[in-house]
Amino acid sequence: MRTPESRALVVVVLGLLGSLPVLADGPGLGKAADPAVVRMMDLTILPDGKDLPPGRGTVAEGKQIYEIKCLACHGVGGQGQPMDRLTGGVGSLATPAPVKTVNSYWPYATSLFDYIRRAMPLTTPQTLRSDEVYALVAYILSIDGVVKPDAALDAMSLPAVKMPNREGFLNWWENPRR
Amino acid sequence: MDKHPDERLPEFAAANGLIHRRELLVGGLLASVAPAIAAQEGLSPPPWTLAPGRPMSGYGMPSEWRKTVQRGFTLPPGRPGTGASRTPLHLLEGTITPNGLHFERHHNGVPDIDPARHQLLIHGLVDRPLTFTLDDLLRYPLQSHIRFIECAGNSGGAAAPNPTQADAGTLHGLVSCAQWTGVPLAVLLQEAGVRSTARWVIAEGADSALLSRSIPLAKCLDDAMIALYQNGEAVRPEQGFPMRLLLPGFQGNTNIKWLRRLRVTDAPAHTKDETSKYSELMPDGRARQFMLEMGPKSVILKPSFGMNMQGRGFYEISGIAWSGAGRVRGVEISADGGRTWAQALLEGPVLPKALTRFRLAWRWDGSPVRLLSRATDEAGSMQPPRSEWVKQYAPGQGYHYNAMQAWDIDTAGKVTNAYT
Numbered sequence: 001m002r003t004p005e006s007r008a009l010v011v012v013v014l015g016l017l018g019s020l021p022v023l024a025d026g027p028g029l030g031k032a033a034d035p036a037v038v039r040m041m042d043l044t045i046l047p048d049g050k051d052l053p054p055g056r057g058t059v060a061e062g063k064q065i066y067e068i069k070c071l072a073c074h075g076v077g078g079q080g081q082p083m084d085r086l087t088g089g090v091g092s093l094a095t096p097a098p099v100k101t102v103n104s105y106w107p108y109a110t111s112l113f114d115y116i117r118r119a120m121p122l123t124t125p126q127t128l129r130s131d132e133v134y135a136l137v138a139y140i141l142s143i144d145g146v147v148k149p150d151a152a153l154d155a156m157s158l159p160a161v162k163m164p165n166r167e168g169f170l171n172w173w174e175n176p177r178r
Numbered sequence: 179m180d181k182h183p184d185e186r187l188p189e190f191a192a193a194n195g196l197i198h199r200r201e202l203l204v205g206g207l208l209a210s211v212a213p214a215i216a217a218q219e220g221l222s223p224p225p226w227t228l229a230p231g232r233p234m235s236g237y238g239m240p241s242e243w244r245k246t247v248q249r250g251f252t253l254p255p256g257r258p259g260t261g262a263s264r265t266p267l268h269l270l271e272g273t274i275t276p277n278g279l280h281f282e283r284h285h286n287g288v289p290d291i292d293p294a295r296h297q298l299l300i301h302g303l304v305d306r307p308l309t310f311t312l313d314d315l316l317r318y319p320l321q322s323h324i325r326f327i328e329c330a331g332n333s334g335g336a337a338a339p340n341p342t343q344a345d346a347g348t349l350h351g352l353v354s355c356a357q358w359t360g361v362p363l364a365v366l367l368q369e370a371g372v373r374s375t376a377r378w379v380i381a382e383g384a385d386s387a388l389l390s391r392s393i394p395l396a397k398c399l400d401d402a403m404i405a406l407y408q409n410g411e412a413v414r415p416e417q418g419f420p421m422r423l424l425l426p427g428f429q430g431n432t433n434i435k436w437l438r439r440l441r442v443t444d445a446p447a448h449t450k451d452e453t454s455k456y457s458e459l460m461p462d463g464r465a466r467q468f469m470l471e472m473g474p475k476s477v478i479l480k481p482s483f484g485m486n487m488q489g490r491g492f493y494e495i496s497g498i499a500w501s502g503a504g505r506v507r508g509v510e511i512s513a514d515g516g517r518t519w520a521q522a523l524l525e526g527p528v529l530p531k532a533l534t535r536f537r538l539a540w541r542w543d544g545s546p547v548r549l550l551s552r553a554t555d556e557a558g559s560m561q562p563p564r565s566e567w568v569k570q571y572a573p574g575q576g577y578h579y580n581a582m583q584a585w586d587i588d589t590a591g592k593v594t595n596a597y598t
Binding site: 046 | 254257259260285286299300301306307308309310314315317318319361365366368369370380382386387388389390394438439441443445446447448449450453454457458459461462463464465466467468469470572573574
């Protein structure tokens with residue numbers, strides 16, 4: 001069970017931990033992580049985008065890559081089948097037939113970069129260069145006008161993209177409305 | 179003076195023949211209708227008593243006569259590594275799921291990880307970024323806990339307008355329960371030195387989906403575990419060998435398998451699997467995100483679809499109940515569609531965030547009945563009727579389905595899935 005009291009307690013405990021220089025109740029068998037290993041393994045992009053890699057990609061480049069590497073699973077223009085639909089459905093979420101796609105549902109464009117880079121294409125994940133990932137994100141977003149047809153995305157412009165459903169999610173962990 | 183148990187009527191607790199759970203202690207009720215031992219096939223001894231049996235084996239397998247007890251799944255064309263297989267709940271007893279029957283949910287197949295080349299990295303908002311090998315973790319003091327894991331999408335098919343006629347494993351088999359042994363995550367985080375601004379931990383697996391979820395730091399410091407063993411043997415490849423994250427009571431997807439990385443952050447990452455998937459769209463178009471705890475739930479497995487009644491008389495109703503909030507406090511059973519309820523017997527020990535077996539004796543008089551069960555957990559939450567549950571969400575949304583399961587039994591004894 002999660003109560004406001006227990007959360008407050010965790011915050012207090014964390015405060016204490018933060019103030020202690022060394023604390024090791026366990027055997028302390030972890031080895032200091034090599035910063036190069038951390039850089040190689042850390043593929044996570046948060047909404048702030050500050051870990052986005054150098055690179056740049058345009059809508060036009062993305063369309064070319066999409067048609068070679070993505071279309072077989074996600075359909076023409078991201079319309080889906082056999083795998084997930086990526087485009088369309090913007091404005092449908094509150095209707096009796098909601099269509100959840102990247103453009104209608106996802107709150108952050110950074111999540112799309114993160115996901116494509118780590119997991120796509122399904123049969124050859126982690127093979128796309130950063131430029132290609134930026135380009136694919138730009139292309140998919142452009143299909144519903146989230147970015148302009150001549151847009152180019154990079155580490156600066158990608159986190160600034162405002163997704164149509166940016167305000168649509170309620171953080172149930174921090175504020176359950178039961 | 180009390181009559182012999184066979185001669186008196188049992189004490190009923192609710193309509194249509196539900197017998198008070200106290201009567202289980204008396205005995206005799208079930209025995210009185212047990213079929214006589216089948217007539218011997220002639221007078222010759224059975225063949226397995228007349229010749230030596232098989233020799234020992236390196237890893238034992240179930241009886242040849244039970245080879246049909248299998249996980250259920252379909253392989254989507256062209257993407258065999260994505261999907262799920264379900265525990266055949268209705269063919270099992272007790273509360274522990276055999277390792278080979280634990281449900282699976284993979285996002286790009288099961289990796290064959292060489293444990294000597296796998297390490298767990300803890301980094302981010304910590305004073306000391308650390309890596310741990312499996313051998314390192316095996317030297318830590320270990321803990322064992324019996325806990326269920328339930329996929330957030332379990333039973334989601336019940337959001338469909340009409341009830342699917344399928345067995346309980348097919349309908350509800352994305353839940354399993356095992357004894358997990360491993361290292362409390364709090365110990366490792368403490369060694370790394372979590373900074374005061376930290377609030378979340380982003381966990382990542384080493385499969386080819388690099389599946390990634392944001393976990394509240396409070397959970398990581400509470401009862402989270404790096405699980406290394408499952409029911410006494412190394413965690414199975416389908417369950418994350420050589421190590422998985424165990425987050426008792428949280429939706430299955432957050433229990434990252436093949437765990438390779440924990441990045442401590444001040445905010446969630448909003449990964450694909452916590453935005454696009456595993457979020458709960460409501461009728462007003464907004465979605466619940468990070469609704470992580472699985473609600474109270476129960477399913478009657480005996481009888482259930484596919485197990486037709488063998489004539490009127492005494493039966494044991496039994497099933498499983500669980501809650502992500504802690505212990506199951508009680509399970510009630512109705513044989514009249516929810517008008518009257520009887521408390522089932524909970525088979526102990528009743529453990530927090532573990533499957534709990536419930537049982538109740540029942541005398542079926544051959545008339546049509548609707549059987550229901552409803553669990554209440556120690557937080558006081560009770561399973562809703564389906565009609566209440568579906569109101570919370572947008573059409574077709576099936577995550578976190580925990581409404582009551584109803585089974586209809588007709589005069590012929592046929593059991594079908596029903597909606598309430």
